[in-house]
Amino acid sequence: MSPELIRLIVEATRDTLYMVAISGLIGAAAGIPLGVFLANSKRGELFAAPWLNAVLGVIVNATRSTPFIILVVAIVPLTRAIAGTSIGTTAAIVPLSIAAAPFIARIVEGAVREVDHGLIEAARAMGATPLQIVTRVLVPEALPGIVLGLTLALVSLLSYSAMVGAVGGGGLGDLGIRYGYQRFMPEVMAVVVLVLVLLVQATQTAGERLAIHLNKRIRRQ
Template sequence: MSSAMIDLIIKATLDTLYMVGVSGFLAALFGVPLGVMLYVTRPRQILARPALNQALGIVTNVGRSIPFIILMVAIIPFTRMVVGTSIGTNAAIVPLTIAAIPFVARLVEGALNEIPPGLVEAAQSMGATPGQIITKVLLPEARGGIITGLTITIVTLVSYSAMAGAVGGGGLGDLGIRYGYNRFNPTVMLITVAILVVMVQGFQSLGDYLVRKSDRK
């Protein structure tokens, strides 16, 4: 394998890590609060707002129901407005983030569902405000589940980034299609797949470690 191809593989790997890292951070930044809102605005919860909860639920479900490849094409005008282009790694971050936010929100909501209602009731009986309950009870108690959800999201974003690369998003998907599939070079395809597998295993192992560390705390 030539040094030029090795350089391309290294660049594609870094591009994929960049796409996954930025979109994962933004998805957590917006998805975790959305998941908390989905939970606390339910009927009989600390900030019960049934109408708001239903609206948030519909928006979240719509976001989760659109296949990523369709979403990526559908929001090209929005992507171009945000980053000035519809191709490349920066452009791919936009649909990756939009696809991941509702995914994170539902996983966070599921983690919060595992918290015994008695903990919230005890906090309320001691005069805790809704904000204090969220920051001092709900999020700390659901920390392990939230980390697990974010790990699942990052692993999913790795596969999404490969799809994004297939339609001009850059990264390992673009490398595999352009230099592996189109040029009938199975070696490049195998290397691309191997790097993606190692990447997924690395993220999963890191997530599992953080969950164990969180549980010990």
């Protein structure tokens, strides 16, 4: 493989990591509070707002059920309004973030709902406010599950970042399509697949180890 192709692979890997990191941060910033709210906003819960819970639930489900490649095309005007363009790595962050937020929200909602309800009642009995219960009981107890969920979200974003290359999103997917497919260079496609597999494996391993560490720390407390 020529030095030029090696340089392109390195740059594409960097672009993919950039897209996944930024969209993951944005998705987590929106999805974690949304998930916590969805887990505690039904009738009789900490932030009881059944109607808002239902509306947000429909929006989250609608976004999650839309195939990612269709979502990318459907929100091109929004992407152009935010990023100033609809192609390139920065533009790809917009649909990646929109896809990540509801996915993370549902994962966080599930992790929070698994926390022992007795802990919530005990905190209430001690006079804790709803916000204190969330920050000092629910989130710390659900943290290992949240970390595993965020790991799954990052793995999904790696897959989505490859798909967005089909519509000019840049990164490894774009490189694989332009060189591996359009220019009939199977060795480039093979390297792209290998790099993606390694990134997924590294992300999954790191997330699992962090979750195990957090789980052990919670049990020691």
